[in-house]
Amino acid sequence: MNPFEFFIPQNITVGAGTLAKLPECAKKLGGSHAMLISGPTLRKMGVVDKAADYLKDAGMAVDIFTDVEANPSVTTVEKATEAYKDSGADFIVALGGGSPMDVAKAVGVTAKYGGSITEYEGAHKVPGKIVPLIAIPTTAGTGSEVTAFSVITDHSRDYKLTVFSYELLPSYAILDPELLTSAPASVAAACGIDAFIHAEEAYVSTAASPFSDAMAEKAMELIGKNIRRFVARRTDLEAAEAMLTGSLFAGIAFSTGMTCIPIPEPPGGTIGVTFSRGSLDIFSKKSARIGCSSTCLSFIIINSAQPGTNIGRTYCL
Numbered sequence: 139m140n141p142f143e144f145f146i147p148q149n150i151t152v153g154a155g156t157l158a159k160l161p162e163c164a165k166k167l168g169g170s171h172a173m174l175i176s177g178p179t180l181r182k183m184g185v186v187d188k189a190a191d192y193l194k195d196a197g198m199a200v201d202i203f204t205d206v207e208a209n210p211s212v213t214t215v216e217k218a219t220e221a222y223k224d225s226g227a228d229f230i231v232a233l234g235g236g237s238p239m240d241v242a243k244a245v246g247v248t249a250k251y252g253g254s255i256t257e258y259e260g261a262h263k264v265p266g267k268i269v270p271l272i273a274i275p276t277t278a279g280t281g282s283e284v285t286a287f288s289v290i291t292d293h294s295r296d297y298k299l300t301v302f303s304y305e306l307l308p309s310y311a312i313l314d315p316e317l318l319t320s321a322p323a324s325v326a327a328a329c330g331i332d333a334f335i336h337a338e339e340a341y342v343s344t345a346a347s348p349f350s351d352a353m354a355e356k357a358m359e360l361i362g363k364n365i366r367r368f369v370a371r372r373t374d375l376e377a378a379e380a381m382l383t384g385s386l387f388a389g390i391a392f393s394t395g396m397t398c399i400p401i402p403e404p405p406g407g408t409i410g411v412t413f414s415r416g417s418l419d420i421f422s423k424k425s426a427r428i429g430c431s432s433t434c435l436s437f438i439i440i441n442s443a444q445p446g447t448n449i450g451r452t453y454c455l
Contacts, residue, residue, distance in 0.1 A: 161196035236280030279329025281389020360384030
């Protein structure tokens with residue numbers, strides 16, 4: 139066995155109704171004024187205001203930024219950073235899927251250290267701790283609440299840049315399955331595939347360790363056993379919690395196993411293709427020889443799976 143190491147420097151809470159713990163987490167961070175970063179749809183649905191009300195009821199000030207698009211851009215990060223600085227906030231709450239979390243992480247960097255997020259592209263270029271961050275996922279897919287990545291679209295290059303640093307890890311993550319119940323079936327399915335693929339990529343990575351394998355195996359078990367049930371009835375809190383937990387473990391495995399960059403990242407930066415749907419579309423055409431054996435293998439396993447059967451030690455969808 140090769141030497142390996144891991145650490146998870148986060149406080150993670152999972153369970154129905156745990157959104158109510160948001161003020162408690164904020165107080166532990168020493169926060170008194172939140173910048174809540176989310177998306178316009180969640181604002182319309184009342185989810186953003188619900189989270190904001192918990193903070194306000196605890197005597198905290200809240201500013202809200204919801205001008206976040208899918209595949210968020212450098213310009214969006216700049217706008218959100220300006221809003222954060224103007225607000226006087228002292229911590230950030232990221233509420234939503236991967237896009238609001240990517241923006242929140244990026245703002246945490248640029249609000250504290252200045253410059254453009256493009257200056258931090260690559261690995262380990264963030265000089266220190268970012269603005270305190272609490273992550274609250276509303277999808278079971280990206281695992282962004284436990285990953286050390288922020289992926290931002292640079293339209294000047296038609297390119298999705300990645301900032302990788304363990305400084306990006308949110309201090310707290312709150313996983314409340316009640317926040318998943320309003321997701322459309324198509325979103326629930328796509329996000330579930332996304333999370334499953336994260337786990338498989340980690341599992342077959344050459345950088346995998348016994349720890350990342352354990353996280354990946356449990357993630358595939360939880361997602362494989364619950365995705366059909368959850369997509370069929372999103373109000374099933376037991377299935378929703380299993381999916382959230384599976385996505386969480388997949389995110390940990392994905393970060394620890396250091397998998398390769400997904401193939402749809404370049405199309406995502408130019409035409410906005412959805413990660414998991416785009417991946418399945420690409421690999422369904424059997425274009426396997428694209429220079430990344432672990433990603434190829436992970437998608438070949440997905441696309442060749444039959445309901446109710448197992449391939450190796452994975453759980454088929």
